Amino acid sequence: MSERLLAKLRYASTAPSDEQVSKIKAMLQKKFEGKEIELELSQDPSIGGGFIVSCKNFEYDWSDAGRARQLRAELNNLRKKSEHNDAGRIISMLSSKVENFTLSTEDREVGTVTWVGDGIANVDGIDHAFYGEIIEFEDGTKGMAQDIRDDHIGCILFGNDTGIRQGTRAVRTYKEAGIPVGEAFIGRVVDALGAPIDGLGDIKESDYRPVENTAPGIIERQSVNEPMETGILSIDTMFPIGRGQRELIIGDRQTGKTSIALDTIINQKGKDVICVYVAIGQKASTVAKLIQTLKKTGAMDYTIVVSSTASDMAPLQYIAPYSGTALAEYFMYRGKDVLIVYDDLSKHAVAYRALSLLLERSPGREAYPGDVFYLHSRLLERSSKLSSELGGGSITALPIIETLAGDVSAYIPTNVISITDGQIFLESDLFFEGMRPAVNVGLSVSRVGSAAQTKAMKKASGSIRVDLAQYREMAVFTQFSSDLDETTKNQLAHGNVLMELLKQPLEHPLSMHQQVIILVAANSKRLDMVPVKKVREYKQKLLTYFDTECSDICEELEKGKELSEQLKRRIIEAVDTFNDLENKKLKDEVEQMQKQN
Numbered sequence: 339m340s341e342r343l344l345a346k347l348r349y350a351s352t353a354p355s356d357e358q359v360s361k362i363k364a365m366l367q368k369k370f371e372g373k374e375i376e377l378e379l380s381q382d383p384s385i386g387g388g389f390i391v392s393c394k395n396f397e398y399d400w401s402d403a404g405r406a407r408q409l410r411a412e413l414n415n416l417r418k419k420s421e422h423n424d425a426g427r428i429i430s431m432l433s434s435k436v437e438n439f440t441l442s443t444e445d446r447e448v449g450t451v452t453w454v455g456d457g458i459a460n461v462d463g464i465d466h467a468f469y470g471e472i473i474e475f476e477d478g479t480k481g482m483a484q485d486i487r488d489d490h491i492g493c494i495l496f497g498n499d500t501g502i503r504q505g506t507r508a509v510r511t512y513k514e515a516g517i518p519v520g521e522a523f524i525g526r527v528v529d530a531l532g533a534p535i536d537g538l539g540d541i542k543e544s545d546y547r548p549v550e551n552t553a554p555g556i557i558e559r560q561s562v563n564e565p566m567e568t569g570i571l572s573i574d575t576m577f578p579i580g581r582g583q584r585e586l587i588i589g590d591r592q593t594g595k596t597s598i599a600l601d602t603i604i605n606q607k608g609k610d611v612i613c614v615y616v617a618i619g620q621k622a623s624t625v626a627k628l629i630q631t632l633k634k635t636g637a638m639d640y641t642i643v644v645s646s647t648a649s650d651m652a653p654l655q656y657i658a659p660y661s662g663t664a665l666a667e668y669f670m671y672r673g674k675d676v677l678i679v680y681d682d683l684s685k686h687a688v689a690y691r692a693l694s695l696l697l698e699r700s701p702g703r704e705a706y707p708g709d710v711f712y713l714h715s716r717l718l719e720r721s722s723k724l725s726s727e728l729g730g731g732s733i734t735a736l737p738i739i740e741t742l743a744g745d746v747s748a749y750i751p752t753n754v755i756s757i758t759d760g761q762i763f764l765e766s767d768l769f770f771e772g773m774r775p776a777v778n779v780g781l782s783v784s785r786v787g788s789a790a791q792t793k794a795m796k797k798a799s800g801s802i803r804v805d806l807a808q809y810r811e812m813a814v815f816t817q818f819s820s821d822l823d824e825t826t827k828n829q830l831a832h833g834n835v836l837m838e839l840l841k842q843p844l845e846h847p848l849s850m851h852q853q854v855i856i857l858v859a860a861n862s863k864r865l866d867m868v869p870v871k872k873v874r875e876y877k878q879k880l881l882t883y884f885d886t887e888c889s890d891i892c893e894e895l896e897k898g899k900e901l902s903e904q905l906k907r908r909i910i911e912a913v914d915t916f917n918d919l920e921n922k923k924l925k926d927e928v929e930q931m932q933k934q935n
Contacts, residue, residue: 342376343366343374343375343394344393345366345376347380349388350388351381359377363375369393370393385403446509447465448508451503457653459492459493460490461473470482471483473509473510478501479495481494481508481653482657493508494656494657494693516548517546517549519545524640524641525639530650549657551664551667554720554722557725558724561789562580563789564581565791565792568847569605571839572777573775574853577760578784578790580786581732582734585736585784587761588739588740588741588746588751588755588761589764589766590764593764594764594769595740599679599736599738600845603632611640611674611675611677612677614666614679615632615681617646617658618685618686619646622649656689656693659683667720667733674731675731675732676734677736682738683738686713687714710749721733744766760782763781764778773840793899794899795853801861802857809829809836809837832863839865855880855892856877864910883916
């Protein structure tokens with residue numbers, strides 16, 4: 339005897355005819371491989387008209403309510419895709435859509451909510467959902483299948499859970515979670531789902547990309563060979579970053595991590611680089627201030643801000659970096675270079691920990707789930723330099739990690755250090771001493787970038803790192819002694835000048851030729867006679883002199899990207915001429931003062 343299946347049919351006012359019932363039974367038998375179907379009829383005026391058939395966890399909807407819902411969704415999609423603002427054109431397009439509308443009666447898998455709270459909903463009855471699938475709830479809220487178990491699925495919600503109750507229907511959409519992408523997003527501020535939040539109207543998307551995407555394989559990549567200049571002297575000389583690299587910015591709170599990322603974005607002006615800034619768990623006021631800075635410096639013209647602030651639910655904070663990367667990938671696969679900043683991944687890990695604990699996953703070290711390493715590795719592996727066959731585009735990632743009391747051996751910092759191609763370590767002590775950016779030269783490293791450094795920068799930076807290391811060692815040994823020989827005094831003077839040169843104000847990135855000029859002047863010991871307090875002023879005057887009097891040298895450096903011995907001599911000669919002019923000016927001032935006295 340074959341197994342009997344119970345199917346439920348709800349109708350609004352008129353029960354289906356015998357012919358309709360037999361057709362429905364035949365369709366269900368075909369779906370469930372010839373099993374005998376028993377149909378139970380019940381009246382439900384709420385569906386408006388027509389009828390709905392449910393069997394096991396599948397549903398067929400021929401109701402008026404279903405038609406209205408489907409038509410509304412199609413009209414919304416049409417409105418979003420429409421490039422026309424002319425009301426008449428839009429009305430005619432909508433009319434033709436309504437006239438040609440056909441109801442889709444494909445079977446849909448339906449479940450019911452068994453528990454909801456804190457941005458999580460457990461759904462029973464959906465047996466075939468895949469990880470990352472969008473699940474739609476009765477009130478229109480969308481969620482994503484995050485936890486698939488034998489008896490239920492755990493969904494993270496991308497909206498308010500106030501309209502979801504125990505017993506609320508949830509329907510599979512058979513679609514992977516994704517966000518709209520396109521050129522129109524440049525210069526805009528969006529939330530984690532790609533919806534605009536800057537009050538400048540809707541964004542016309544060009545495409546739709548999944549938030550979770552496979553990272554390019556080894557064959558699809560090429561080695562890093564172009565510089566991603568930050569405009570920060572200490573980083574570009576000692577820890578150069580290449581296009582397609584992942585360089586971690588790590589340090590305690592309030593040590594200037596975001597400032598380094600912001601300066602790097604500002605420095606990309608005119609370099610055909612698109613920037614994506616992802617704010618995760620930041621205060622809304624902090625993000626607003628940052629956007630204001632980007633607008634003031636003109637950097638917003640090539641930047642997209644993806645914001646998921648501290649007031650957003652944990653699922654939105656969790657999805658934000660993946661959404662930002664999906665936007666970046668759209669440009670990368672079109673052969674463009676992209677810089678993406680994740681600010682910061684510590685808060686991202688905390689949001690994921692909250693989700694995992696609510697989904698009742700086992701906590702591990704520091705209560706993080708076991709797959710927290712994979713959380714960040716699958717995100718950062720998507721940043722790469724594509725091969726020439728794929729267009730040669732790149733994503734350069736600057737993830738930010740906040741440490742507690744300088745502890746880089748904590749769980750999340752060590753994870754991200756091992757995933758990235760180097761780190762810039764910012765130290766609180768250096769910051770409070772006035773060394774800004776507070777880069778610790780000993781703990782910072784770039785494992786890739788030197789291959790991407792221009793020949794001019796590589797030659798000009800020379801032994802700066804060794805000189806600084808020797809200076810620090812010498813400074814420690816000589817702090818208690820008063821009788822120093824001439825060589826030690828010169829070395830200390832040179833070190834003091836170098837330390838002062840590496841200090842840089844906010845929002846003032848240096849171009850490549852400016853950095854080369856400063857380094858050539860410093861390495862040739864032409865700045866050692868300048869008093870430490872006047873080094874910053876001297877540097878500014880020197881750069882202004884080169885821009886006005888020696889523009890040919892600046893142009894040659896920018897075009898050729900090389901530092902020949904002849905060009906190096908010309909720079910040193912120009913520095914000597916500048917020094918002579920400054921000394922003469924100083925002499926004249928002294929004579930003038932003496933005459934007045």
